Amino acid sequence: MKKILIVEDDEVIVSELLELLGNADYEPLILKQPQNSYQEIMEMNPDLILLDINIPYMNGQLLLQKIRKNSNIPVIMVTSQNSEADELLSMMYGADDYITKPYNPNILLFRIANIFKRMSENEESFYYDVMIDKEYGILKRGDMEVSLTKNEMIMLSYLVSHQKKLVTRDELMTALWNSNFYINDNALTVNMSRLRSKLKEIGYEDAIETRKGYGYILE
Numbered sequence: 661m662k663k664i665l666i667v668e669d670d671e672v673i674v675s676e677l678l679e680l681l682g683n684a685d686y687e688p689l690i691l692k693q694p695q696n697s698y699q700e701i702m703e704m705n706p707d708l709i710l711l712d713i714n715i716p717y718m719n720g721q722l723l724l725q726k727i728r729k730n731s732n733i734p735v736i737m738v739t740s741q742n743s744e745a746d747e748l749l750s751m752m753y754g755a756d757d758y759i760t761k762p763y764n765p766n767i768l769l770f771r772i773a774n775i776f777k778r779m780s781e782n783e784e785s786f787y788y789d790v791m792i793d794k795e796y797g798i799l800k801r802g803d804m805e806v807s808l809t810k811n812e813m814i815m816l817s818y819l820v821s822h823q824k825k826l827v828t829r830d831e832l833m834t835a836l837w838n839s840n841f842y843i844n845d846n847a848l849t850v851n852m853s854r855l856r857s858k859l860k861e862i863g864y865e866d867a868i869e870t871r872k873g874y875g876y877i878l879e
Contacts, residue, residue, distance in 0.1 A: 662776060665689045665706035667697065667723070668738070669715050673761075677710065680765050686772075698726050706733060708772060711755075713739040728754035732796060734775045738763075790862065792816065801862040811836060811843060812855045819868065819878040828875035852876070 664686045666677050674690060681688040691700055695717045701709065709727075713720035724735055737755040751758065757771050778795075790801045794817065797808045808816065818835045819827055829848055836843045843851065852868070859867045869877045 661685065661687045662707040663687045663689055663704070664772065665691070665701065665704060665709045667691060667694075667701075667709060667715060667720070668712045669694070670712075676765075680769070684769050697723055701727060701733075702731070708734045708736070708775060711735050711737055713737060724754060732793075734779065736768075736771060736775070790864070792820065799858065799862060804862045806858045806861050808855070808858060809851075811851050812858070815851060815855055819876065823878045826871060826875055826877055831875070 664681050666674055666681075666688060668674050668677070678688045678690070689704060689706055691697055693700055694715065697715070697718060711720050711724060715723070718726075720737065724737065727733065727735065734756045735754070736757045736759060738759055738761060740761045756775055759768060759771060790799060792799060792813075794813060797810065797813050799806050799808060799816075814836055815832055818832060829845065833843055833845070833848055836848075856865075856868055859865070867879060869879060871877060
């Protein structure tokens with residue numbers, strides 16, 4: 661069950677959101693110590709945050725900016741003002757979406773579901789405990805994390821989609837060309853070497869097997 665944290669000081673709205681999210685099969689959470697909002701958010705580690713701009717102790721946009729320094733938790737900014745400036749600043753600080761009060765509950769649920777859908781499309785699992793985050797170019801395994809270049813991510817994603825099947829070097833180069841990243845045969849070898857090194861960093865030294873004269877297989 662996805663955990664959604666409500667950062668809102670209006671008790672009526674909080675009560676409505678608790679009911680709405682609970683009925684939609686989410687686990688709604690609220691801050692117990694608003695004066696320590698950042699620390700509490702990091703400890704709770706929600707799957708998504710509904711963050712009001714006008715909250716006590718710290719402006720919502722500044723709180724978002726602080727969160728973004730250490731976390732990519734999806735955030736929907738909520739405001740009572742239909743202001744393009746607020747929307748622009750929220751997006752600049754890293755908000756994933758923006759909604760104005762009073763909002764239609766069904767539209768809010770749709771936006772939440774849409775964010776989770778995008779997240780699932782950007783994550784692929786090829787081992788039981790490794791996740792690929794395409795949007796941010798990151799491989800995660802437990803507490804370990806490595807960043808991939810755009811080329812490395814395209815190559816790994818292609819291998820994942822053809823896992824346990826032979827992928828030729830030409831296929832990988834075509835995948836890169838189709839993504840507007842030109843790469844020649846020598847560059848492919850270098851990129852594959854770097855990708856293997858990064859997989860080794862998180863404990864998978866022999867994940868990609870080379871078939872000399874043919875290509876690669878992701879085991």
